Amino acid sequence: xxxxxxxxxxxxxxxxxxxxxxxxxxxxxxxxxxxxxxxxxxxxxxxxxxxxxxxxxxxxxxxxxxxxxxxxxxxxxxxxxxxxxxxxxxxxxxxxxxxxxxxxxxxxxxxxxxxxxxxxxxxxxxxxxxxxxxxxxxxxxxxxxxxxxxxxxxxxxxxxxxxxxxxxxxxxx
Amino acid sequence: xxxxxxxxxxxxxxxxxxxxxxxxxxxxxxxxxxxxxxxxxxxxxxxxxxxxxxxxxxxxxxxxxxxxxxxxxxxxxxxxxxxxxxxxxxxxxxxxxxxxxxxxxxxxxxxxxxxxxxxxxxxxxxxxxxxxxxxxxxxxxxxxxxxxxxxxxxxxxxxxxxxxxxxxxxxxxxxxxxxxxxxxxxxxxxxxxxxxxxxxxxxxxxxxxxxxxxxxxxxxxxxxxxxxxxxxxxxxxxxxxxxxxxxxxxxxxxxxxxxxxxxxxxxxxxxxxxxxxxxxxxxxxxxxxxxxxxxxxxxxxxxxxxxxxxxxxxxxxxxxxxxxxxxxxxxxxxxxxx
Numbered sequence: 227x228x229x230x231x232x233x234x235x236x237x238x239x240x241x242x243x244x245x246x247x248x249x250x251x252x253x254x255x256x257x258x259x260x261x262x263x264x265x266x267x268x269x270x271x272x273x274x275x276x277x278x279x280x281x282x283x284x285x286x287x288x289x290x291x292x293x294x295x296x297x298x299x300x301x302x303x304x305x306x307x308x309x310x311x312x313x314x315x316x317x318x319x320x321x322x323x324x325x326x327x328x329x330x331x332x333x334x335x336x337x338x339x340x341x342x343x344x345x346x347x348x349x350x351x352x353x354x355x356x357x358x359x360x361x362x363x364x365x366x367x368x369x370x371x372x373x374x375x376x377x378x379x380x381x382x383x384x385x386x387x388x389x390x391x392x393x394x395x396x397x398x399x
Numbered sequence: 400x401x402x403x404x405x406x407x408x409x410x411x412x413x414x415x416x417x418x419x420x421x422x423x424x425x426x427x428x429x430x431x432x433x434x435x436x437x438x439x440x441x442x443x444x445x446x447x448x449x450x451x452x453x454x455x456x457x458x459x460x461x462x463x464x465x466x467x468x469x470x471x472x473x474x475x476x477x478x479x480x481x482x483x484x485x486x487x488x489x490x491x492x493x494x495x496x497x498x499x500x501x502x503x504x505x506x507x508x509x510x511x512x513x514x515x516x517x518x519x520x521x522x523x524x525x526x527x528x529x530x531x532x533x534x535x536x537x538x539x540x541x542x543x544x545x546x547x548x549x550x551x552x553x554x555x556x557x558x559x560x561x562x563x564x565x566x567x568x569x570x571x572x573x574x575x576x577x578x579x580x581x582x583x584x585x586x587x588x589x590x591x592x593x594x595x596x597x598x599x600x601x602x603x604x605x606x607x608x609x610x611x612x613x614x615x616x617x618x619x620x621x622x623x624x625x626x627x628x629x630x631x632x633x634x635x636x637x638x639x640x641x642x643x644x645x646x647x648x649x650x651x652x653x654x655x656x657x658x659x660x661x662x663x664x665x666x667x668x669x670x671x672x673x674x675x676x677x678x679x680x681x682x683x684x685x686x687x688x689x690x691x692x693x694x695x696x697x698x699x700x701x702x703x704x705x706x707x708x709x710x711x712x713x714x715x716x717x718x719x720x721x722x723x724x725x726x727x728x729x730x731x732x733x734x735x736x737x
Contacts, residue, residue, distance in 0.1 A: 303515030304627035308703060319624045334516045334624050357515050 280366065285348045287365030288341055290385045293331050298385060299360035302336035306352035306361055314345035315352060332358075339384060343368045343377040406483040410434055410457075411491045423476035423487055424455055428666065434489050435666070437499075437528055439506070439613045440565035441477035443668055448570050449477035452563065453502045454528060458495050461486035473498050496532070503532045508539045510614070511560045519615030521628035521700045524667055525563065549593055551581065552601060554620050554679050555609060559591050562616035568592060568608035575672060576602035592616065603642055606678040610661050610669045621679055622650075622658035629700045631657055633693035638686055643674040648693050649684075656682045665696070 245251055271278055280286070291299050302319035320337035322330045329335075346368075352361050371377060405416040410427050411434045417426045425443070427435045436457055441449030449455075455477045459470040464484030473495060476487070489495055507529060514520040546559035564583070569592070572579040580602070584593045608617045631650040638645045650658045659678050661669035681687065695702045711729075715721045722729075 301515045302624075303520070304630060305515070308627075308629060308700070319626075321624050332513075332516050 277366075285350045285353075285363040287343075287368050288346075288352070288361055288363050288379075288384055289365055290336075290339065290381065291360050291362060292386050292388065295328070295331075296388050297327075297329055297331040298335060299331055299358045300336045300339065301332040301334050301358055301360075302339070303357065305355040305357060309351040309355035310346075311349060311351065312345045312347050314342045314347075316340050316342075336381070339381050341379050341384065343379055344374065406481050406485070408481045408483075408485045408487065410487045411489050417481055419480070421481055422449075423457055423459075423474075423479050423481055423485075424449075426481055427476065427487075427489065431665075436476045436489055437524070437531075438477055438666070439524055439528065439563060440567060442567050442570070442611055443666075444672070445567060445570040445574060445611070448565075448567055450475050452506065452565055454499060454506070456495055456498050456502065458488040458492045459485060460488050460492075500532045500534070503528055504534060504538070506563050507533060507537065509544045509560070510563065511543055513561075517558075517561065517615040518618045518623060518628070519561075519612075522667075523615060524613040544588065546591055551593075552605075552620075554606060554675065556618045556620045556623055557592065558616050558618070559593075561614050562592055563614055564590055564592075565613055567611040567613070568617055571607050571611050571672075572602075572605070575604040575607060578602065580605075581608075603674050603676075604672055606675045607661070607669070607672045609678075610663070610672075613667070619658050619660075619678075621682075625657045626652050629703055631701075633695060633701065635662065635690040635693050636687035637690065638677065638681065638688060640674060640677055643677060644671040645673070645677060646671055647673050647677055647687075649687060649689075654684070656684060656687075658682075662693070 293299050302317050304317065304319075307313070307315040307317060316338075317336045317340070318338040319334050322333055322335055348363060350363050353363055368377075368379075404419055406419055406421075407414060407416055408423075408426050409415070410423070410430060413430050413434065415426055415430050417429060424436055424438060424441060436455035438449070438455045439452035441452075441455060453475060455475055456473040457476040458473055459479070461467045462470055462485065463482035467484075476489075506525060510525065514523070514526060517523070520526060543560070549557060549559070551557045566583065569579075569582050572581055581593060583590050585591055606619075609619050612618075628650070631652045634649045634651055636647055636649050638647075646662060647659050648662050649656045650660065659673075659681065661671060661673045663669055711725065715725060
């Protein structure tokens with residue numbers, strides 16, 4: 227049948243000549259490729275000890291950010307959970323009490339904030355929806371685990387650790 | 400004889416016949432759809448409301464049959480009554496759209512954009528209005544006005560910073576409750592909703608100020624920060640109440656009734672006012688007779704992520720082959736929907 231695209235090449239097998247029949251040149255050619263690789267740089271990375279740099283726009287584990295005074299930015303507005311296509315996010319909000327102004331930035335905060343990492347597809351829509359710039363997917367890969375319940379990450383794993391400001395004249399203990 | 404007189408009005412080119420004395424806004428609501436001007440302060444159930452927020456501005460391009468001159472300025476449609484042969488332009492007039500944008504900007508000047516914290520977010524009229532007409536940023540460089548926090552009782556939370564001074568709650572206090580205990584103090588920029596000598600609001604119908612408030616200035620304290628509106632599920636229910644009609648909407652989260660509100664129509668106005676017992680005390684499913692899920696506009700954020708409704712594309716309606724092909728889908732939708 228005639229080819230429609232005219233790009234078909236019909237191959238015909240010719241009988242091998244003398245050099246091809248003794249196979250030795252082909253064997254040496256193959257061996258030389260193998261030996262060449264002994265002297266090349268090894269691309270394998272020994273993963274847990276050595277880590278490849280992440281690209282800038284890599285989306286890994288979420289982190290809940292703090293503001294410049296170390297207070298939690300999240301106000302539990304629920305827009306991340308609303309935008310989440312996998313419905314991985316859930317939260318319970320609470321009202322900030324008097325004396326907690328140094329902990330939470332706004333009147334309302336997330337008392338419980340959970341992300342189910344098995345559900346999460348790391349699309350980054352929560353990051354985009356957040357009006358308070360509180361959530362970013364700037365972590366590394368979410369590590370493997372044995373139990374399903376261990377994949378529900380609470381605030382203990384998500385909230386960014388407190389960074390300590392040292393004011394001028396003060397000393398850290 | 401006089402009762403039979405009907406005025407012919409056209410709004411954005413759509414003719415409608417209404418009795419004399421009807422306002423342009425109500426004439427537009429008889430037509431319905433996109434041409435209804437938005438209203439922040441007008442409330443059909445409250446006498447004397449309207450004329451304050453200016454979001455319902457329309458252009459009258461022909462005054463009446465007898466006097467066809469156009470009105471010199473844009474008019475507030477909630478306060479202007481129709482004349483025979485009047486021609487009104489709402490969304491067809493760029494002037495109106497421009498004016499409305501200005502009004503929204505003015506309303507938002509002192510509004511603290513704390514929607515992530517506000518309990519009204521998701522059913523806030525100012526949010527909708529700002530979304531449709533507003534600018535993305537503000538041009539206002541000064542500090543927004545702030546107020547001292549005033550406690551007006553254990554049921555209603557007042558956030559004066561969010562108030563747009565629509566006076567709806569004052570009309571509720573005037574017309575629904577026997578003794579008015581709150582009103583507007585101060586004038587102009589310093590005007591604020593408050594109670595007289597910090598009296599707590601304590602009336603059978605005082606909870607209705609929550610429903611009539613177009614923004615989050617008056618919110619339910621029992622629902623405060625409990626959940627976001629769009630994660631709760633509205634269900635119509637009624638109960639035998641001695642003081643009110645008892646027809647309400649329950650907002651469920653799981654098994655729990657998080658709050659009770661009156662039923663609101665498409666313009667965000669309550670169908671019937673409910674009493675405080677229904678609103679604040681009865682929060683168990685056993686107190687109510689459930690009627691069924693509340694219909695929410697599919698454009699509302701409250702119906703986001705709810706996929707139960709089948710919306711076949713328009714082409715399916717005309718094509719019998721396509722209807723046959725999707726038969727199973729349609730049957731399933733029929734079964735799920737009451």
